[in-house]
């Protein structure tokens with residue numbers, strides 16, 4: 001269902017996190033109204049949206065009430081129950097389409113989709129029972145990574161398997177349910193492509209990012225990735241094919257491993273804006289959130305051109321362990337932008353905000369983002 005939505009229209013976003021918040025900021029800046037649906041209270045999205053319906057995602061009456069007020073519905077996370085997505089789709093346009101969310105809701109489904117459609121990914125085997133566990137490494141080899149068939153968040157639900165003896169304890173530690181055994185990739189780098197696709201199929205990628213994870217959580221993104229332009233072009237071409245294969249409109253992120261032999265392997269797809277695209281808010285002509293809005297509203301996409309090299313450093317709740325971070329110190333970096341998500345309680349590992357540093361060279365941006373983050377920590381500098 002295609003519909004052009006003008007400013008003033010209501011966009012519905014189930015969810016309550018930082019991605020919804022940044023989407024709402026972009027949408028409200030362009031004069032749209034944002035309604036959210038979330039089981040929680042005083043959420044990052046709620047704080048900047050027009051209306052929040054407080055209800056569970058399974059409450060179909062509330063979902064229908066929410067969707068009936070929206071000109072279109074989009075998502076900030078993919079794990080909305082299928083019945084709720086269908087309830088929204090019965091009342092108006094939903095982007096990305098329910099089929100796209102269905103593919104990306106489960107790791108096994110996503111990997112099967114990638115392999116079937118010829119996108120490069122690490123070889124994997126499905127494991128449904130302990131009987132299927134033992135033969136699984138055949139054809140994949142060890143070491144391998146055993147992952148839950150659904151999505152564990154931020155590296156939860158996965159274990160490295162080095163020897164056949166590791167298989168059983170690894171499977172038990174991830175819950176002994178349906179799983180995927182995937183070849184361990186000796187990667188040189190992790191890259192991602194964030195891109196927008198409109199309802200007519202036009203595709204606008206942002207520059208490829210270089211990502212560094214810490215304890216399975218994205219820690220630092222640098223863009224544009226300082227890599228061979230041929231690898232960047234190949235990553236973009238692979239990324240273009242993915243939403244084409246499902247005819248999806250909106251923003252997507254494709255995460256890649258760049259293996260030591262130069263091969264690119266898709267690790268994961270997110271059918272929505274992504275933390276590795278936060279830098280676009282400050283560094284690109286059009287941010288990933290504005291692109292999502294444009295795609296959902298049937299507007300032409302904006303330019304994804306990057307105006308300055310940039311780096312994003314995540315701020316986790318750990319930074320609060322000694323008290324409130326020293327915001328003034330980070331503000332002393334004139335080319336660093338502070339983003340806080342409005343979360344009321346800081347817990348270790350919780351994503352509280354990020355910093356985006358701009359510079360003339362990407363390595364400079366990276367150093368600046370790290371220096372600004374280090375300056376926030378309470379320690380010797382405090383007097």
Ligand code: AMP
Pocket residue numbers: 122145152154155156158182183184185186187190213216267268
């Ligand atoms: P995932 O939850 O699948 O995105 O994995 C989280 C992180 O674990 C990735 O960003 C990688 O750093 C690491 N990882 C996951 N799968 C593999 C693999 N097959 N080989 C090597 N590292 C992996």
